[in-house]
Amino acid sequence: xxxxxxxxxxxxxxxxxxxxxxxxxxxxxxxxxxxxxxxxxxxxxxxxxxxxxxxxxxxxxxxxxxxxxxxxxxxxxxxxxxxxxxxxxxxxxxxxxxxxxxxxxxxxxxxxxxxxxxxxxxx
Numbered sequence: 001x002x003x004x005x006x007x008x009x010x011x012x013x014x015x016x017x018x019x020x021x022x023x024x025x026x027x028x029x030x031x032x033x034x035x036x037x038x039x040x041x042x043x044x045x046x047x048x049x050x051x052x053x054x055x056x057x058x059x060x061x062x063x064x065x066x067x068x069x070x071x072x073x074x075x076x077x078x079x080x081x082x083x084x085x086x087x088x089x090x091x092x093x094x095x096x097x098x099x100x101x102x103x104x105x106x107x108x109x110x111x112x113x114x115x116x117x118x119x120x121x122x123x
Contacts, residue, residue, distance in 0.1 A: 004098060006095065007021050091119060
């Protein structure tokens with residue numbers, strides 16, 4: 001089992017940048033593929049990005065490709081989401097998720113979730 005805690009959210013102007021972090025408990029972080037998801041008010045939770053167990057493979061939603069970068073540091077048990085060129089439509093609560101056997105965009109496949117961090121982009 002792994003406990004996930006996100007941080008780094010906040011208020012930023014359009015065009016700005018934020019870096020989200022997701023710290024995991026335990027000493028076996030590398031056995032989890034990790035993903036970032038987001039949920040805006042009144043909308044379904046949507047996939048943002050995913051990274052494989054070793055970090056060698058990454059996958060992005062079309063809406064963030066070229067602007068966001070997912071990375072991980074297994075020694076620090078942390079996954080990051082660098083968000084550049086932020087747009088008002090990126091405003092949402094951002095969640096990290098982890099799973100031992102699944103790497104991909106399906107939220108229902110991830111077993112472990114953080115509590116979320118709010119990102120607000122003003123126009």
